[in-house]
Amino acid sequence: MATKINPPEEELKVFISTRESTCGECGENLGTQAWIFLRRDKGALCLACADLDHLIFLESGDAALTRRARKHSALSTVVLKWSRARKRYERQGLMVESQALEKAETECLADSEVRTRRQIREALRRDDLDQQYLEQFTRRLLELFPGCPPSRGREIAEHACLKYSGRVGRSAFAKKLDEEAIRLAVIAHLRHSETRYDYFLMKGYDRREARAIIQEDIERLLHQWERLI
Ligand SMILES: [Zn+2]
Numbered sequence: 001m002a003t004k005i006n007p008p009e010e011e012l013k014v015f016i017s018t019r020e021s022t023c024g025e026c027g028e029n030l031g032t033q034a035w036i037f038l039r040r041d042k043g044a045l046c047l048a049c050a051d052l053d054h055l056i057f058l059e060s061g062d063a064a065l066t067r068r069a070r071k072h073s074a075l076s077t078v079v080l081k082w083s084r085a086r087k088r089y090e091r092q093g094l095m096v097e098s099q100a101l102e103k104a105e106t107e108c109l110a111d112s113e114v115r116t117r118r119q120i121r122e123a124l125r126r127d128d129l130d131q132q133y134l135e136q137f138t139r140r141l142l143e144l145f146p147g148c149p150p151s152r153g154r155e156i157a158e159h160a161c162l163k164y165s166g167r168v169g170r171s172a173f174a175k176k177l178d179e180e181a182i183r184l185a186v187i188a189h190l191r192h193s194e195t196r197y198d199y200f201l202m203k204g205y206d207r208r209e210a211r212a213i214i215q216e217d218i219e220r221l222l223h224q225w226e227r228l229i
Contacts (some may be wrong), residue, residue, distance in 0.1 A: 012037075012077035014052065014095055017044070018084075025049040035079070052077060055095035064111070065104050066094060073100035102204040109201065113192065120158045134161050141182050145225040148186070160185035183222075190221050 017034045024042035026049050037050035047053040057079065058069055070076050073096040080089040137157040142150060160181070191197040195217045200210035 012052075012075075014047070014077045014079045015089075016079065016081040016092065018082050023049055037077075052095060054097070056098050056101060057093055057095055058101055059093040060091055061093075062108075065101075065108050068104035068107050069096045069101045070094060071100075072103045073097045076100075099204055103202070106198075106201045106204075110198065116159065116162065120162045123162055124158070130161070134158060137161055137182070141186065144179060144182055145186060145222075146228040147225040152189070156185050156189045159189065186222065186225065187218055190218055194221055 015036050017036050020032050021030045021034050021036055021044045023030055023044060023046040025045055028046055030046055035047055036044040037052060039045055077095045079092045079095060081092050083090045134157055137160060138154050141157055142148060142153045195214040197210050197214050200213055
Protein backbone atom coordinates (compact mmCIF):
# COMPACT_ATOMS: atom_id res chain seq x y z
CA MET A 1 0.00 0.00 0.00
CA ALA A 2 1.51 3.30 -1.02
CA THR A 3 0.95 6.55 0.81
CA LYS A 4 1.80 10.12 -0.07
CA ILE A 5 5.31 11.02 0.91
CA ASN A 6 6.37 13.74 3.24
CA PRO A 7 9.74 12.63 4.57
CA PRO A 8 11.87 14.85 6.76
CA GLU A 9 15.08 16.06 5.12
CA GLU A 10 17.45 13.80 7.04
CA GLU A 11 15.73 10.54 6.11
CA LEU A 12 17.78 8.12 4.04
CA LYS A 13 16.00 7.09 0.89
CA VAL A 14 16.09 3.94 -1.17
CA PHE A 15 14.51 4.17 -4.59
CA ILE A 16 12.97 1.37 -6.56
CA SER A 17 14.37 2.22 -9.93
CA THR A 18 12.10 2.53 -12.94
CA ARG A 19 14.82 2.04 -15.52
CA GLU A 20 17.97 0.06 -16.04
CA SER A 21 20.67 1.02 -13.55
CA THR A 22 24.27 0.21 -12.78
CA CYS A 23 25.95 0.46 -9.39
CA GLY A 24 28.38 3.39 -9.36
CA GLU A 25 30.76 1.50 -7.06
CA CYS A 26 30.88 -2.21 -7.92
CA GLY A 27 29.75 -1.61 -11.48
CA GLU A 28 27.16 -4.37 -11.37
CA ASN A 29 24.27 -4.08 -13.75
CA LEU A 30 21.23 -3.95 -11.52
CA GLY A 31 18.62 -4.32 -14.22
CA THR A 32 15.30 -2.57 -14.03
CA GLN A 33 13.26 -2.29 -10.85
CA ALA A 34 16.45 -2.44 -8.78
CA TRP A 35 16.55 -1.08 -5.26
CA ILE A 36 19.13 1.67 -5.29
CA PHE A 37 20.59 4.27 -3.01
CA LEU A 38 21.56 7.61 -4.55
CA ARG A 39 24.84 9.11 -3.48
CA ARG A 40 25.76 12.47 -4.91
CA ASP A 41 29.26 11.64 -6.14
CA LYS A 42 28.62 8.08 -7.29
CA GLY A 43 25.06 8.16 -8.52
CA ALA A 44 23.14 4.95 -7.99
CA LEU A 45 24.56 2.38 -5.58
CA CYS A 46 23.36 -1.15 -5.02
CA LEU A 47 22.24 -1.83 -1.46
CA ALA A 48 25.33 -3.94 -0.76
CA CYS A 49 27.67 -1.09 -1.69
CA ALA A 50 25.54 1.36 0.27
CA ASP A 51 25.86 -0.96 3.32
CA LEU A 52 22.11 -1.26 3.53
CA ASP A 53 21.71 -4.85 2.46
CA HIS A 54 21.32 -6.13 6.03
CA LEU A 55 18.08 -4.20 6.41
CA ILE A 56 14.73 -5.80 5.76
CA PHE A 57 11.73 -4.30 4.06
CA LEU A 58 8.61 -3.42 6.01
CA GLU A 59 5.72 -2.53 3.76
CA SER A 60 3.64 0.54 4.60
CA GLY A 61 0.20 -0.03 6.04
CA ASP A 62 0.58 -0.57 9.77
CA ALA A 63 1.28 2.85 11.27
CA ALA A 64 2.07 1.66 14.79
CA LEU A 65 4.39 -1.10 13.60
CA THR A 66 6.17 1.30 11.24
CA ARG A 67 6.65 3.96 13.90
CA ARG A 68 8.03 1.48 16.42
CA ALA A 69 10.27 -0.34 13.94
CA ARG A 70 11.81 2.97 12.93
CA LYS A 71 12.29 4.01 16.53
CA HIS A 72 14.13 0.77 17.42
CA SER A 73 16.27 0.75 14.30
CA ALA A 74 19.62 2.54 14.50
CA LEU A 75 19.66 2.61 10.72
CA SER A 76 16.56 2.87 8.58
CA THR A 77 15.56 4.20 5.20
CA VAL A 78 12.32 4.99 3.46
CA VAL A 79 11.62 3.15 0.23
CA LEU A 80 10.21 5.24 -2.60
CA LYS A 81 8.91 4.40 -6.01
CA TRP A 82 7.95 6.71 -8.84
CA SER A 83 4.31 6.54 -9.73
CA ARG A 84 3.83 7.22 -13.39
CA ALA A 85 0.10 7.65 -12.93
CA ARG A 86 0.37 10.20 -10.13
CA LYS A 87 3.65 11.74 -11.25
CA ARG A 88 5.26 11.64 -7.87
CA TYR A 89 7.34 9.43 -5.61
CA GLU A 90 5.29 7.28 -3.36
CA ARG A 91 6.37 5.69 -0.11
CA GLN A 92 6.34 1.90 -0.26
CA GLY A 93 7.59 1.28 3.22
CA LEU A 94 10.75 1.27 5.31
CA MET A 95 13.94 -0.70 5.47
CA VAL A 96 14.79 -1.48 9.07
CA GLU A 97 17.02 -3.76 11.12
CA SER A 98 15.45 -7.16 11.61
CA GLN A 99 15.70 -7.10 15.41
CA ALA A 100 14.01 -3.68 15.40
CA LEU A 101 11.12 -5.13 13.44
CA GLU A 102 10.87 -8.08 15.81
CA LYS A 103 10.83 -5.78 18.82
CA ALA A 104 8.17 -3.60 17.20
CA GLU A 105 6.05 -6.66 16.41
CA THR A 106 6.26 -7.83 20.01
CA GLU A 107 5.19 -4.43 21.31
CA CYS A 108 2.22 -4.36 18.95
CA LEU A 109 1.28 -7.83 20.15
CA ALA A 110 1.31 -6.67 23.78
CA ASP A 111 -0.89 -3.74 22.78
CA SER A 112 -3.41 -6.03 21.20
CA GLU A 113 -3.73 -7.82 24.58
CA VAL A 114 -4.51 -4.49 26.22
CA ARG A 115 -7.08 -3.75 23.49
CA THR A 116 -8.76 -7.09 24.06
CA ARG A 117 -9.16 -6.36 27.77
CA ARG A 118 -10.69 -3.01 26.89
CA GLN A 119 -13.08 -4.64 24.40
CA ILE A 120 -14.18 -7.06 27.09
CA ARG A 121 -14.95 -4.25 29.53
CA GLU A 122 -16.85 -2.34 26.85
CA ALA A 123 -18.79 -5.39 25.69
CA LEU A 124 -19.77 -6.12 29.28
CA ARG A 125 -20.93 -2.55 29.75
CA ARG A 126 -23.01 -2.71 26.56
CA ASP A 127 -24.27 -6.13 27.61
CA ASP A 128 -23.12 -7.68 24.33
CA LEU A 129 -21.37 -10.43 26.18
CA ASP A 130 -23.95 -12.97 27.05
CA GLN A 131 -23.90 -13.15 30.84
CA GLN A 132 -25.37 -16.61 30.84
CA TYR A 133 -22.64 -18.14 28.69
CA LEU A 134 -20.03 -16.26 30.61
CA GLU A 135 -21.26 -17.77 33.85
CA GLN A 136 -21.54 -21.25 32.36
CA PHE A 137 -18.03 -21.02 31.00
CA THR A 138 -16.66 -19.78 34.33
CA ARG A 139 -18.46 -22.49 36.28
CA ARG A 140 -17.27 -25.26 33.97
CA LEU A 141 -13.72 -23.88 34.05
CA LEU A 142 -13.64 -23.92 37.83
CA GLU A 143 -14.97 -27.49 37.84
CA LEU A 144 -12.17 -28.59 35.54
CA PHE A 145 -9.57 -26.46 37.29
CA PRO A 146 -10.55 -26.29 40.96
CA GLY A 147 -7.12 -24.89 41.84
CA CYS A 148 -7.70 -21.80 39.67
CA PRO A 149 -8.60 -18.72 41.74
CA PRO A 150 -12.24 -17.78 40.90
CA SER A 151 -11.36 -14.22 39.84
CA ARG A 152 -8.82 -15.61 37.40
CA GLY A 153 -11.37 -18.11 36.12
CA ARG A 154 -13.75 -15.27 35.42
CA GLU A 155 -11.04 -13.32 33.61
CA ILE A 156 -10.16 -16.29 31.40
CA ALA A 157 -13.84 -16.90 30.65
CA GLU A 158 -14.40 -13.28 29.63
CA HIS A 159 -11.47 -13.43 27.28
CA ALA A 160 -12.64 -16.67 25.68
CA CYS A 161 -16.30 -15.62 25.43
CA LEU A 162 -15.38 -12.38 23.73
CA LYS A 163 -13.21 -14.23 21.26
CA TYR A 164 -15.89 -16.77 20.37
CA SER A 165 -18.83 -14.37 20.38
CA GLY A 166 -17.18 -12.37 17.62
CA ARG A 167 -16.54 -15.43 15.48
CA VAL A 168 -19.35 -17.91 15.80
CA GLY A 169 -23.05 -17.83 16.53
CA ARG A 170 -24.51 -18.35 19.97
CA SER A 171 -25.44 -21.98 19.41
CA ALA A 172 -22.02 -22.83 18.05
CA PHE A 173 -20.54 -21.02 20.99
CA ALA A 174 -22.49 -23.15 23.45
CA LYS A 175 -20.80 -26.21 21.95
CA LYS A 176 -17.47 -24.58 22.64
CA LEU A 177 -18.02 -25.08 26.33
CA ASP A 178 -16.20 -28.36 25.97
CA GLU A 179 -13.20 -29.32 27.96
CA GLU A 180 -10.68 -28.73 25.19
CA ALA A 181 -11.82 -25.16 24.50
CA ILE A 182 -11.60 -24.33 28.18
CA ARG A 183 -8.20 -25.94 28.48
CA LEU A 184 -6.90 -23.90 25.55
CA ALA A 185 -8.25 -20.70 27.09
CA VAL A 186 -6.51 -21.53 30.38
CA ILE A 187 -3.23 -22.26 28.61
CA ALA A 188 -3.38 -18.97 26.70
CA HIS A 189 -3.90 -17.15 29.98
CA LEU A 190 -1.11 -18.97 31.82
CA ARG A 191 1.38 -18.30 29.06
CA HIS A 192 1.10 -14.56 29.45
CA SER A 193 0.52 -14.31 33.17
CA GLU A 194 2.62 -17.08 34.72
CA THR A 195 5.51 -17.82 32.38
CA ARG A 196 8.31 -15.95 30.65
CA TYR A 197 6.49 -16.29 27.31
CA ASP A 198 6.24 -12.53 26.71
CA TYR A 199 9.89 -12.13 27.68
CA PHE A 200 10.95 -14.67 25.05
CA LEU A 201 8.77 -12.97 22.42
CA MET A 202 10.41 -9.70 23.38
CA LYS A 203 13.80 -11.35 22.92
CA GLY A 204 12.88 -12.12 19.33
CA TYR A 205 11.91 -15.79 19.60
CA ASP A 206 9.03 -16.71 17.35
CA ARG A 207 5.85 -17.91 18.97
CA ARG A 208 6.47 -21.58 18.30
CA GLU A 209 9.95 -21.49 19.83
CA ALA A 210 8.74 -19.52 22.84
CA ARG A 211 5.89 -21.98 23.40
CA ALA A 212 8.27 -24.92 23.29
CA ILE A 213 10.51 -23.32 25.93
CA ILE A 214 7.68 -22.74 28.38
CA GLN A 215 5.88 -26.04 27.69
CA GLU A 216 7.07 -27.64 30.95
CA ASP A 217 5.96 -24.66 33.02
CA ILE A 218 2.53 -24.84 31.43
CA GLU A 219 2.22 -28.56 32.21
CA ARG A 220 3.17 -27.95 35.83
CA LEU A 221 0.74 -25.03 36.21
CA LEU A 222 -2.12 -26.95 34.61
CA HIS A 223 -1.43 -29.82 36.97
CA GLN A 224 -1.59 -27.45 39.94
CA TRP A 225 -4.87 -25.93 38.84
CA GLU A 226 -6.39 -29.32 38.11
CA ARG A 227 -6.15 -30.17 41.77
CA LEU A 228 -7.91 -28.46 44.60
CA ILE A 229 -5.30 -26.70 46.72
ZN1 LIG B 1 27.39 -2.11 -5.85
